[in-house]
Amino acid sequence: MKQVAIVTGGARGIGRACALDLARQGFDIALVDLLEEEMAATAADILALGRDVRTYQADVVLHGRACEIVRDVHSAFGQIDFLLNNAGQSQPKGILETTEDEFDRGMAINLKSCFNYIQHAAPIMLEQGRGRIVSMSSLNALSGGVTAAVSKFAYAAAKAGILGMTRALAKELGPTIAINAICPGVILTEVGTDVTARESEIVKGIALGRLGCADDVARLVTFLATSEPCFITGQTFVVDGFQFNV
Numbered sequence: 001m002k003q004v005a006i007v008t009g010g011a012r013g014i015g016r017a018c019a020l021d022l023a024r025q026g027f028d029i030a031l032v033d034l035l036e037e038e039m040a041a042t043a044a045d046i047l048a049l050g051r052d053v054r055t056y057q058a059d060v061v062l063h064g065r066a067c068e069i070v071r072d073v074h075s076a077f078g079q080i081d082f083l084l085n086n087a088g089q090s091q092p093k094g095i096l097e098t099t100e101d102e103f104d105r106g107m108a109i110n111l112k113s114c115f116n117y118i119q120h121a122a123p124i125m126l127e128q129g130r131g132r133i134v135s136m137s138s139l140n141a142l143s144g145g146v147t148a149a150v151s152k153f154a155y156a157a158a159k160a161g162i163l164g165m166t167r168a169l170a171k172e173l174g175p176t177i178a179i180n181a182i183c184p185g186v187i188l189t190e191v192g193t194d195v196t197a198r199e200s201e202i203v204k205g206i207a208l209g210r211l212g213c214a215d216d217v218a219r220l221v222t223f224l225a226t227s228e229p230c231f232i233t234g235q236t237f238v239v240d241g242f243q244f245n246v
Contacts, residue, residue, distance in 0.1 A: 001038065001080070002026075002028065002077075003025075003026060003027045003028070003081040003082065003225075003226075004027065004028050004030070004073065004077040004078075004079050004080050004081050005019075005022050005024070005027045005028070005029055005081065005082040005083070005084065005225065006030045006032065006069075006070070006073055006080060006082070006083045006117065006121065007019045007029060007030070007031055007032065007079075007084045007086060007208075008028075008032040008033070008060050008084065008086050008087040008113065008117060009032070009033055009060070009086040009087030009136075010027040010029070010031035010033055010039065010084075010086065011031065011033035011034075011035040011038035011039035011041075011042055011050060012033075012035065012038045012040060012042070012189070013189035013214060014082070014086060014136065014187060014214045014217050014218070015033070015086040015087070015189075015213035016038075016042045016214070017107070017213075017215050017217065017218040018084055018086065018214075018217065018218045018221045018222070019042060019046060019114070020038065020045060020046065020218070020223055021029060021160075021215070021218040021219065021221070021222045022040070022082070022084075022221070022225060023046045023049045023051040023053075024049060025222055025225075025226055026051070027051065027082065027225070028051050028052040028053065028077055029043075029051060029052075029053045029054075030045050030055075030056065030069070030073040030076075030077075031043060031053065031054070031055045031056065032052070032056045032058050032060060032069060032087070032117075033055075033056075033057065033058075033087070034057060034058070034059060035054075036057045037155075039055050042056065044167060050133060052077075052216060053136075054072075054073065054076060056069045056072075058066070058157040060087040060109065060113035060116065060117070060216065061105075061108035061109055061112055061116070061128070062116070063112075063116045063119075065118035066113075066120055067120045068115050068118065068234075070117065070120035070121050071120070071155045073123050073172035076234070076238040076244040079106040079128055080121050080124050080125060080128075080130070081086050081131060081225075081227040082132045082133070082134075083117055083118065083121045083131075083132075083133045083134075083145050084132070084133075084134050084135075084136070084221060084225075085113060085114040085117055085118070085133070085135040085136060085162075086091035086136045086218070087109065087113050087184075088109060088110045088136060088138075088159075089106065089155075090110045090152060090155050091106045091152060091155045092151070092152055092155075093151065093152075093154070094153065095151070095153050095154075096097050098154055098240070099154075100122070102154070105153040106155060106156050106158055107154070107157075108158055108159075109158075110155060110158035110161075110162075111158040111159075111161045111165070113163060114135045114162055114165060115144065115165070118135075118169065118179075121133070121188060122173055122177060125173075125176065125177050126173070126176050126177065128163050129176060130176065130177075130222060131173075131176065131178075132177070132178050132179075132225050132230070133161075133169075133173075133177060133178070133180075134179070134180055134181070134182060134221055134224050135162045135166055135179070135180075135181050135182075136181075136182055136184070136217075137159045137160070137163055137166075137181045137182060137183045137236065138155070138156070138183055138184060139183050139184065139185045139186075139199075139238065139240050139243065140155055140156040140159055141156055141159035141160040141162065141163055141183055142153050142160075142183060143200055143240070144156050144175065151178070159183075162217040163183075163236050166179055166180060166181040166234060166235075166236070167234045169212075170234030173231045174233055174234075177232045177234040178224075178232060178234075179208070179223065179233055179234065180224050180233060180234070180235045180236070180237065181235070181236045181237070182217060182221065182236075182237045182238075182239060183236060183237065183238045183239070184196070184212060184216075184217050184239050184240065185206070185212055185238070185239060185240025185241060186202055186206070186211050186212060186240070186243065187211070187212040187213065187217060187239075187244045188211045188212065188213055188214075188216060189213075189214050199211060201237055205239055205243055206240070206241040206242065206243050207243075208231060209243065210239075210241065211241075212239060212240065216239055217239050219235055220239060224237075
């Protein structure tokens with residue numbers, strides 16, 4: 001059976017890995033990202049897997065643009081089975097250094113974007129009688145996002161908001177739609193290559209003795225997107241190898 005997924009932030013990193021893994025499982029993919037060149041490369045890899053793909057260069061904070069994209073995806077494919085809210089941006093600043101505009105922008109990218117795409121995709125899923133949603137939070141939502149070196153209070157606050165939104169929407173959208181959140185720990189991607197300088201130090205506090213990779217997250221996303229029937233909703237899944245020093 002044909003399945004269709006929207007992946008925001010799908011050009012690189014975790015989003016790219018998730019889009020490719022979903023394509024391997026038979027999903028046609030709609031990618032949403034600002035990074036046009038990287039998104040085109042990911043789209044080419046999806047096509048090479050034999051799946052259809054559409055790309056949308058867009059800022060996920062724009063509510064009206066989200067509406068246009070979701071409508072276009074539905075018009076093109078005739079259905080929307082899965083939404084992955086993956087777009088996000090870290091903000092390594094403390095409260096004394098963060099401007100109001102920076103705080104608002106962080107909330108918009110990391111939290112409001114989820115609202116934008118869920119609000120427009122959910123009615124389609126409800127009408128077709130099925131749907132799955134996963135929103136990408138962060139281990140920072142649980143740890144507070146603070147280390148001795150840097151504070152990520154605004155990022156942590158926005159990502160924690162995703163967890164509350166997920167629980168509330170599980171009640172509101174069930175039983176037709178299952179919605180869950182994922183909190184990745186330290187994941188090694190091209191976006192976060194700076195962690196390699198501290199890899200040996202970080203790994204000491206991870207029970208499985210290594211940094212995570214994007215595919216570790218992607219495999220869980222695919223499971224949540226494809227499990228049928230699914231008795232899992234409103235949950236937060238931590239993918240961190242048990243990072244016990246946070």
